[in-house]
Amino acid sequence: MDRGIFLTPVVSLRGAGLQFGQRALWKGLDVDIQAGEFFAVLGPNGSGKTSFLKVLLGLQQLHSGTVTVAGQAVERGSRKIGYIPQQKSFAPDTPLRARDLVALGVDGHRWGLRIKTKTVNERVDALLDLVGASDYARVPLGQLSGGEQQRLRVAQALATEPELLLCDEPLLSLDLHHQQAVSALINQQCRQRNSAVVFVTHEINPVIDYVDRVLYLAGGRFRVGTPDEVMTTEVLSELYNSRVEVIRANGRIVVVGLPDATTHYHDDAHAGVEEGH
């Protein structure tokens, strides 16, 4: 990681720790995330991946240590941050069209009524075009597929031209085709607009080609490094405190023998499908 080394990191955590009651999710976390870096956060359920995002969003206080975004203390609702939530389908009767959801991302946080309709509309058109959603701009949200809705989430998150893009399992429950489309869109924002991307996922394979570094959280411990450094039998066995096997095949990573297989992988089932092509 030589690029941007002399610049202020977009995200900087120092001695950061988070705990709920007596249970420490992670502590002593030092990490800098640079502009244009694709940073994946991995780990089993309950390891504090989503809480990590909430800290960056300012919705969750650190228990110890400090965090800055773009050199400043974290501030709730910062326009420097774009956020893509977990895919949750909108109810069929949600009273919004695709473009209205994106428009909320542009100016939904402002008080009063929308007055500069033309400016907002132009911005919305540009964002819809960017994510390839123009054809269903006027379709009610509830009638769109999960993948289409998630593209709109990307457009919504990019509305403020964020320096930092936070993604909370954005590919969950999408089919392979849409997984690729959505992760490519996020990668495009990362490379072309030089945004830092923090991508929380429990499955690295759909984004393995894009990921620069990984933060792996498990059992109150963590490891930061490139996928090659972190996704190894030795490192994961140490993190999980039990024998875990990491197998690489066709550029994919399969983790076998996880202690909490029921809450975790996914990959075993998916790997067969993904290697089929």
Place this chain on the structure above:
Amino acid sequence: MDLGSILHSIFNFENYGELLALVQNSIWAGAVLGLLGGLVGTFVMKRDLAFAVHGISELSFAGASFALLIGSDIIFGSLAGSVAAALLLGIMGGRARDKNSIIGVIMPFGLGLGILFLALYQGRAANKFGLLTGQIVSVDTVQLQVLAGTAVVVMLALAAIWRPLSFASVDPEMAEARGVPVRGLAIAFMVLLGVSVALSIQIVGALLVLALLITPAAAALRVTTSPRLVVVLSVLFAVTATVGGILLALGSRIPISPYVTTLSFLIYVVCRIIGSVRAKRGINGRIVRPHVAVGEAVEGQTVAG
């Protein structure tokens, strides 16, 4: 009573011109309430608060009947009852399930209190009945001014929080991430809703408030999802129902509420039919590009295979 005389007592347009002049205040009141109900109703639908409206109206009824009993102003009584109920729901009912059970608990309590106060009340029976089913002739100029003034305040407040409230209503998680004060807005809206319910009760009565605050917005949502059009249609439907209801009710001795609720209901039925015809024909605004669709399907297959 034969059918002809029943119809005559429902639709009676004798001396219509003279009557019309007498009830101008009521018509204005109906128009103001229609406007307010149509606007507030869109958020009631977005926030899934139909049941809450019902709960608030029962407490509002209790407040109004208490005011009637002690000889104080009914409007203030119903305002106090509904704002208290709305605040309670806004503060305690964070989750939908909580909210529904709280409403289920306070609604019969409010209704019971109201019945108690009315039973103790020694005055005219028409006053009692009016609180539940609405009345038309009683709106004097001072009442109209209070009503319109309060409605304007509510509408201005609603305009001030319109955008973040929309955001928080349809997409709360994202709104919170963007720094929208989701919880504060929820409580603020409940207060506005409480005031709107109290005002509506003056015309349509506690039992039929839903016809003003739910049905028009629900009907509008059947035919469009454009946020702006939903508001316009909802207001149009609500004003049509209230003003139309008053005009139809004029000559008869029947309370205004059946007219308002029937008009409101008919509008909803028509919108529902239009909506389902459109859904059947698959009209939803999607731009269909045949060659692109094929291309995507092929690409999808390559990826999956």
